[in-house]
Amino acid sequence: MIGAAIPYVIMLAAAVAATLRGSPYSAIEFLVLMGAWYTVRMYLTWGEEKPVNTEKDARRERILAGLVGAGMVFLPILTISLPIIDFASYITWPGQFVIGMLVGALGTYVFWCAHRDLGKNWSAHLEVREKHTLVTNGIYGRVRHPMYTAIFLLCLAQALILTNWIAGPAGLVFFTLLYVTRVGPEEAMMEDQFGDQWRSYAERTPRLIPSLGRV
Numbered sequence: 001m002i003g004a005a006i007p008y009v010i011m012l013a014a015a016v017a018a019t020l021r022g023s024p025y026s027a028i029e030f031l032v033l034m035g036a037w038y039t040v041r042m043y044l045t046w047g048e049e050k051p052v053n054t055e056k057d058a059r060r061e062r063i064l065a066g067l068v069g070a071g072m073v074f075l076p077i078l079t080i081s082l083p084i085i086d087f088a089s090y091i092t093w094p095g096q097f098v099i100g101m102l103v104g105a106l107g108t109y110v111f112w113c114a115h116r117d118l119g120k121n122w123s124a125h126l127e128v129r130e131k132h133t134l135v136t137n138g139i140y141g142r143v144r145h146p147m148y149t150a151i152f153l154l155c156l157a158q159a160l161i162l163t164n165w166i167a168g169p170a171g172l173v174f175f176t177l178l179y180v181t182r183v184g185p186e187e188a189m190m191e192d193q194f195g196d197q198w199r200s201y202a203e204r205t206p207r208l209i210p211s212l213g214r215v
């Protein structure tokens with residue numbers, strides 16, 4: 001319980017630091033977005049987890065997840081709080097922040113839907129849990145990887161809002177690396193577990209971007 005509150009304290013401290021440094025607006029916009037997706041994850045995954053039955057690529061998964069954490073959380077917080085990589089900052093037009101917030105709001109909404117529909121089948125890594133069920137309804141009826149769609153949108157929002165050539169794109173770079181190495185093994189794992197049920201689901205459902213049908 002207390003552990004889950006620590007990120008809020010860190011985000012608040014970063015907001016104070018940004019205010020003291022005199023450039024708080026985009027920093028606070030970014031921190032609000034981070035607070036939103038963190039709250040969605042905590043709220044919708046709270047409580048007892050189903051035990052894990054099988055785990056795949058554990059070492060690679062943890063290294064890459066660590067890099068994503070560095071790119072989406074650690075580096076942005078550092079950039080917002082301290083002047084360490086201010087040399088890579090740039091000035092932009094205000095519209096970029098507005099677009100960033102809209103993309104971020106969409107990402108948070110899709111993230112919410114994905115966590116809500118995946119429920120207790122969620123794992124941060126490649127895992128099959130006890131009594132794992134294949135989810136094909138809700139947002140999983142539109143795309144097979146809505147949570148990854150959401151994280152791509154959140155990383156894009158980060159790149160737009162954090163006007164720094166290093167901390168801005170860092171989330172996008174590391175998450176792309178995680179995605180390209182994970183999605184194949186994840187689908188193979190689902191196919192092993194659910195067989196034809198997975199194959200027919202994958203045939204009728206796109207990966208990341210909802211199909212517009214015949215439009």
Ligand code: SAH
Nearest residue numbers: 121123125126127133134135145146147148
């Ligand atoms: N790739 C999905 C899920 C991300 S969470 C998404 O982007 O929304 C990763 C875990 O979800 C994996 O370990 C796998 O066990 C589980 N998973 C992935 N697709 C699933 C599905 N359709 N139904 C149930 N579990 C799924």
